[in-house]
Amino acid sequence: MEDETDVDTLGEQLYELILPKHPDIAGKLTGMLLELPGPVLVQMLKNEALLNEALERALTALQRSTGNGNFTSPDNDVASASSDSIGERLYDLIDLYDTGHTQKITGMLLEQKKEAVLQLLSDPALLEKKVKLAMETLKQQGEEETDVSENSDKDEAEVIGETLFARVQQIDSAHCSDITGMLLEMDSDTLRQLLDDRAMLEVAVQRAKSALEDLSNQTCSETSH
Template identity: 60%
Template sequence: MEDEEDLDMLGEQLYNLIYPRHMEMAGKLTGMLLELPSSVLAEMLKDEAMLTKGVEKALKALTQFDNTSKMESQGEDEVSVSSDSLGEQLYELVDIHNTGLTEKITGMLLEQKKEEVQKLLSDSALLEERIKVAVKTLKDENSMEMDVSDQSDPDDTERFGEKLFEAVQKIDGKNCADITGMLLEMDSKTLKQVLCDHAMLEQAVKKAQSVLVSDGSDAPKSC
């Protein structure tokens, strides 16, 4: 309850500072900034330069959302968005969250299909969710660095393989051994992401299942 009251108070203070400069968009801008951690908001209230920068990023984000909505309404045949343009737009939106990992997170999100990236540009809630997943993945990646290092102890590598096996087994109990062996051939960075992101793991398992089927193995059955 106290957290909600603190957030309301921060919102009122932000709104009062933003309104004189952006009367028509003060509400939207305040709402976007309130998605940031309260500690960051408190700093913004003390630092005018930081607040100005945050508002500018929020304005760019609103412009990107509007442009993306227009492009979607015109249809894919009429509008073609280049990968560079999508990357720039996504970078600006990710940067608003002040994670300190903007470049890495943007790169991770851009590995998705173009249609998925466009969804992120037009859906702030979905983007925020994906950013949280990416931050967790990167943090887990750092903590697991020794486990999957090329020069790591054989015991550490074995433990990593066991973790991967357990995760794969929940998706495909019949072919988990073969699939785990295939996934372990991936580079360590990708493996870390796969183990920390369930969606990526499911996608990797599906690809491995397709390979097994094409090789003439029994069709995989998920548990």
């Protein structure tokens, strides 16, 4: 019951602030803002600039949802709404949550069937739940991408290096370390091709061995002088 009382209190306080600004639709706008999380509403009561920004977004969403400038229920012609208009309305509603990821979350929710998206437009509680889930998903994706970028490249390079060393050792055991080191300077795509094509690998090993011999001969020549 405390939560209900808090919402009622916030609603009354918001209504008193909104009434002088938009007397004709103060109730409608208050109802829209009450869809936002409690902490956000508390901040609005303390910060007039934040409240005005939220009101502008709510007005834009309301005007787009009615489509005719009259502040009536958006459900009247919702079934015939175009995908673009649905996307715009959903974007405006999600933007009210000030997540910093409005565009991404809108895109995620628009991947659902049209009926499910329309339900989000008419069910504030469901929309809030979906926005929270989307935020959690984005957070997890961010963590996974960081882990993958840091670990997978390193793991792949190690696997390629170990596999390549074993293959080169079979061809030229005497110089396998030096040759493997030279081959590892190639890009990863070329290295994969070498591992898949024995003949190609043998050619690369011979070229690397020749390069090592040339380098050794050059060093000896310079030393003798």
